[in-house]
Amino acid sequence: MTLTTVLFDADGVIQRPTVDWRSTLASYVPPGRPAEEFFLDLMAAEQPSLVGKGDFRTAMAEVLARWESTAELDQVLDLWHRFAADDTVVAMIQELRAAGISCHLATNQQPYRRAIMHDERQYGAWFDQTFYSCDLGVAKPDPAYFKAILTAIDRPAGEVLFVDDNAANIEGAREAGLHAEQYDLDTGPAALRTLLTSHGLPLG
Known part of the structure; x- marks a missing residue:
């Protein structure tokens, strides 16, 4: 056919991407915490919103709070613009x-x-x-x-x-x-x- x-x-x-996501995200992790696990937590938190469930911004804010990251929410969200x-x-x-x-x-x-x-x-x-x-x-x-x-x-x-x-x-x-x-x-x-x-x- x-x-x-x-x-x-x-x-x-x-x-x-126009930035190195992983190295940028690693800079948002408190000293001594595993950067790769932080990255995976963010990706997992994004999954429901990929099918229109939950709020993406709220999910990201919850991850930042859970990891006690000093990064601002908008600072992290900016990565999704970098492409x-x-x-x-x-x-x-x-x-x-x-x-x-x-x-x-x-x-x-x-x-x-x-x-x-x-x-x-x-x-x-x-x-x-x-x-x-x-x-x-x-x-x-x-x-x-x-x-x-x-x-x-x-x-x-x-x-x-x-x-x-x-x-x-x-x-x-x-x-x-x-x-x-x-x-x-x-x-x-x-x-x-x-x-x-x-x-x-x-x-x-």
């Missing part, structure tokens, strides 16, 4: 759209980050539709996430390619019947172009 649609993940595919899209990848997506291929954003994000991406940085202008896990109420790698998108775009799974940097997400997409390929932005946009053209997608 000919591909008509591509779903793109955000972090690691379209955009990358940049790759212009070459964005241009590639526009090239596909101009050739008649539907392109959609498919990303796990909580409402705070969604507002940055969608409202402040206007990611919606780059895609036919955008699908944030916090809006769908389900997150990758759950196959239900992909099935919800298929319903929204009204396309059979066999016409859709999903690109993500996470192996578990790739497996979830394949379980839902999509074509899926793993790609990491650190390998360079040229590798993404090769991947897409290998599926017969119209890129020069």
